[in-house]
Amino acid sequence: MSHPSPLSQPLILRSGSVIKNRLCKSAMNEAIATGKGGVVRQFEVLYKTWAEGGAGLLVTGNVMVDKRHANEPLAVAVEDRNDIRLLALWARAAKSHGGQIWAQLNHPGKQSPKFLNDAPVAPSPIPLASNMFxxxxxxxxxxxxxxxxxxxxxxxxxxxxxxxxxQLHGAHGYLISQFLSPNHNQRTDQWGGTLENRMRFVTTLYQSIRAEVGNDFAIGIKLNSSDFQKGGFTHEESIEVCKRLDALGIDMIEVSGGSWENPVNRRGEQKESTRKREAYFLDFAEQLKNNISAPIMVTGGFRSQQAMEQAVTSGAVDIVGLARPFAVDPQLANTILQGKNYQSAVVPISTGIKKIDEMAIMEISWYTDQIRRVSEGLPPKTKVYGALSAFAVLYRFWKRGQTVKRVRT
Ligand SMILES: Cc1cc2nc3c(=O)[nH]c(=O)nc-3n(C[C@H](O)[C@H](O)[C@H](O)COP(=O)(O)O)c2cc1C
Structure with a gap:
């Protein structure tokens, strides 16, 4: 008789609410909103498909809290009740099979590209290395x-x-992580300087939301284990921030890493131990586990059922986050829960042109295309045409850039 997968166990949150299993579709920008950040019916189709796929938790792609500041051309923005009916249909579809849906909230700060934003803001007036911004x-x-x-x-x-x-987007170099980073935050007032001051933005944010939504509405955060930059936000500082948010009552911490300036979700740069265990941030999660009591999610690199089960059985990880595998295989949670020894077919995408392969946009574009297909009721493609997809997405970005600029000086 086969034993039930440890991934099928429910996860009880602090509020008492239950996530039906240990599999989460992590945030992926759907890139299907209107040019002004408006919600469309395709979100309902997309999230119904993911709900049918069996994951316990679906985290949406990042939702902008200010229409004027977006990180990507077709990201959703919610700042008023204009789209409440479409949002309700989206949430209902996502919950139609007993899973939960959390919306990821983001402000990009200075990581808002030129073609969208002539006047980005940040804790300090320090430019990014890339000339995209x-x-x-x-x-x-x-x-x-x-x-x-x-x-x-x-x-x-x-x-x-x-x-x-x-879920607060505190990772990947956006505004929350800009505040946390000593490189990017050189303020001398109460919002910068010491770690206590640099974390004030995220802790105030958490407390402000909690005061309004109450305890039965989950608030999580996606946080970098560090920003992997010299003089930047360190592992030790990340643990201190997690400890503080844990003490304040946060419902879940998702561990991630990297930014536009320094993406780390790439295979070639892994240690041997990481390669074996697949996920990039497990060592950090283990360390974190000794310091906090909130559930921990790790996202990045998981591809086999075996590695996911080991991560949960080891106790370091409470819930496994997967992004790219869900874009090409919306049913994957069911496959895992049926004990079919799942192995994702996701592999690094290559055009054969090193310069293009090194751009984060290259990976993102292929998966964005598959998400769009699912939102239109089509199956995701299984055969990758790297170069074609990169050029198609660069063209789409250029075309969108012509119409959707949000902030002009
Ligand atoms: C198309 C695409 C869009 C993404 N959008 C977001 C996002 O909106 N917010 C976020 O926190 N991470 C985003 N990510 C990163 C993923 O959540 C995840 O951290 C990363 O892909 C590593 O996990 P994986 O190896 O399971 O794909 C995105 C990734 C992809 C491929």
Whole structure:
């Protein structure tokens, strides 16, 4: 008789609410919203498909809290109740098979590309190394408080629409991680300097949202285990931030890493131990587990059922996050839970041209295309045409850039 997979165990959150199993579709920008960040019916189709696929938790792609500041051309933005009916249909579809849906909330700060934003903002006026972005302007205290109000307002609207929770995007170099990083945050007021001050933005954000949504609405965070940059946000600092959020009552911490300047979700750069265990951030999760009591999710690199089960059985990981595998195989959670010894077919995508292969956009574009197909009721493609997909997406980005610029000076 085969034993049930440890991944089939329910996860009980602090609030008492239950995630039906240990598999989560991690955030992937769906890139199907209208040019102005509006919700469309295709979200319902997409999330119904993922719900049927059996995951316990679906985290949405990042939802902007301010329409003027987007990280990508067709990301959703929620700042008023205009789309509440479409949001409700989206949430209902995602919950139709007993799973939960959390919306990932984001403000890109200075990581808002030139073709969308002439006037990005950041904790300090320090430009990014890439020429994809305009140099940012330093946020005033009043603007910081306004952004905190916007996150809170967006969370409240999503709660009203039927979402089970929100996840703060504190990873990948966006505004929350800009505040945390000593490289990017060189403020001398209460929002910068010491770690205590650099984490004030995220802790205030958490407390502001919690005060409005109550304890039965989940609030999680996706946080970098470090930003892997010299003089940047370190492992030790990341643990301190997690400890603080844990003490404040956060419902889940998802561990991630990297940014546009320094993506780490690439295979070639792995240690042997990581290669064996597949996931990139397991060592950090183990360390974190000794320091906090909130559930931990690890995302990045999981491809086989065996590695996922080991991660959960070891106790370091409470819930396994998967992104790219879900884009090409929406049914994967069912396959795993039926004990079919799942192995994802996802492999690094290559055009054969090194310069293009090194661009994060290259990987993202292929999966974005598959998500769009599912949202239109089509099956994802299984055969990868790397070069074709890269050129198609660069063209789409250029075309969208012509119509959707949000902030102009
Ligand atoms: C198409 C695509 C879109 C993504 N969008 C987001 C996003 O909106 N928010 C986020 O936190 N991570 C985003 N990610 C990163 C994933 O959540 C995940 O951390 C990363 O892909 C590593 O996990 P994987 O190896 O299971 O794919 C995206 C990844 C892809 C491929």
């Amino acid at each position: 305009h140099p940012p302007r330093e946020l005033t205290e009043e603007e910081i408080n306004d952004i905190i109000r916007r996150f809170t307002n967006t969370a409240l609207i999503l709660k009203e629409a039927g979402f089970d929770g929100v």
